[in-house]
Amino acid sequence: MKKLTSLFLPILIIILSLGVTAQVGQAPAGFDVLRNSIPHGKIDTVVYTSSTVGAERTTLVYTPPGYSAENKYPVLYLLHGIGGDEFEWLNNGHPEVILDNLYADGKVEPMIVVLPNGRAMKDDRATGNIYAADKVEAFANFENDLLKDLIPFIENKYPVIADREHRAIGGLSMGGGQSLNFGLGNLDVFASVGGFSSAPNTKQPAELVPNPEKTKEQLNLLFISCGDKDGLFSFSKRTHDFMSEHEIEHYYYVIPEGQHDFAVWKDSLYNFAQLLFK
Ligand code: FER
Numbered sequence: 001m002k003k004l005t006s007l008f009l010p011i012l013i014i015i016l017s018l019g020v021t022a023q024v025g026q027a028p029a030g031f032d033v034l035r036n037s038i039p040h041g042k043i044d045t046v047v048y049t050s051s052t053v054g055a056e057r058t059t060l061v062y063t064p065p066g067y068s069a070e071n072k073y074p075v076l077y078l079l080h081g082i083g084g085d086e087f088e089w090l091n092n093g094h095p096e097v098i099l100d101n102l103y104a105d106g107k108v109e110p111m112i113v114v115l116p117n118g119r120a121m122k123d124d125r126a127t128g129n130i131y132a133a134d135k136v137e138a139f140a141n142f143e144n145d146l147l148k149d150l151i152p153f154i155e156n157k158y159p160v161i162a163d164r165e166h167r168a169i170g171g172l173s174m175g176g177g178q179s180l181n182f183g184l185g186n187l188d189v190f191a192s193v194g195g196f197s198s199a200p201n202t203k204q205p206a207e208l209v210p211n212p213e214k215t216k217e218q219l220n221l222l223f224i225s226c227g228d229k230d231g232l233f234s235f236s237k238r239t240h241d242f243m244s245e246h247e248i249e250h251y252y253y254v255i256p257e258g259q260h261d262f263a264v265w266k267d268s269l270y271n272f273a274q275l276l277f278k
Contacts, residue, residue: 024223024253027270034097038104039065041096048153052145055122059150060086060115061158062096065103072159073112074166074277077146078269079175082139082199083126086117089172092262098270109277112158118175120145139174139201143182147189165220168276170194172265173232177201180224180239184208187218192276194223195236196268197260202235205242212246221275222250225268227258251275 041064050057064073078095080088089095095113102108117124121138129135155162169190171179176198183193185208195202202208209215222243226236240252253271258264 022275024225024251024271024275026255027267031101031270032094032098032266033101034094035101035104038100040100041065041067041103043090043096046157048150050120050145050149052141052149053120053122053124057117057120057124057145057149058086059117060090061154062099062113062115063158064110064112065100066110069159071110072161073110074168075112075114075154075158075160076168076170076273076276077114077116077150079116079118079169079171079178081171081173081175082130082136084175085119085124085126086115089115093266093269095269098266099273102270102273108273111273111277112154112160114150114154116142116146116150118142118171118178136201139178140181142178143185146182147186151189164189164191164218166191166277168192168194168221170196170223170269170272172196172268173199173260174201177203177235180208184215184219184222187215191218191220192223193219193221194268194272195225195239196265196272197226197230197232198224198235198239199232200235202239205239208239209242209246209248212248216246216248219248222248223253223268223272223275224250225253225255225264225271227255227260227264229257230260230264232260 044061047056119138120142169179169183176195180195181203183190243250
């Protein structure tokens, strides 16, 4: 009997801790394949007025299966890379397929996903020299557009739960850097943050997290992912290292043989989405 009780407690602790920290890992085959037999969400193309840019800007908005204005939803802002625009995720990653499948399997909360254009300048197309200084600067300027123009617009137009706990930001590459910069920099706005293969626009860790104790207190979810064969790996690793050093809880998902491509970003979205709003 004594032996039984001495075993019981450690086993219970293991079981409980497994429940608390969900596991991340490779998405199963078929996670990104359209299923005709399940309900599907919808993609709207929406135009908002940006006082930041001084222009009408286009964003896509995914509403989940069974969407109703009678309900209220959390929102994920999902950002593209340096060569992309508001259509990049849709055309290359089909997040609507990944999310519909996850929803049908009961693995995600119903959520609205906003796919903005993160190049906050008048000509926001990914044409010409996409690395030009003014275009890179426009990715930083998107913080103003997002906070002052886009979020208020979305929250006025859609039935959302308008608090930090129900607002998340995530993105790929330049959008990963934006997510870490804007998310960790505005934890009063976003409680959940995901950077996939984050680019050199990612701020230095000490700038991202000037006050580790405050960050720990506010952050609900931090997800950092990158392929181990990505030339930009060091930006994710240094961010992860800093978080570990300062005991800031986070997911660090290194994808074996992963490159700088949509295989990594789709897998990252599959994992990140399941951790949100739980
Ligand atoms: C850079 C290399 C890559 C850079 C940005 C990127 C601003 C972004 C890549 C992407 O978004 O896929 O030097 O500088």
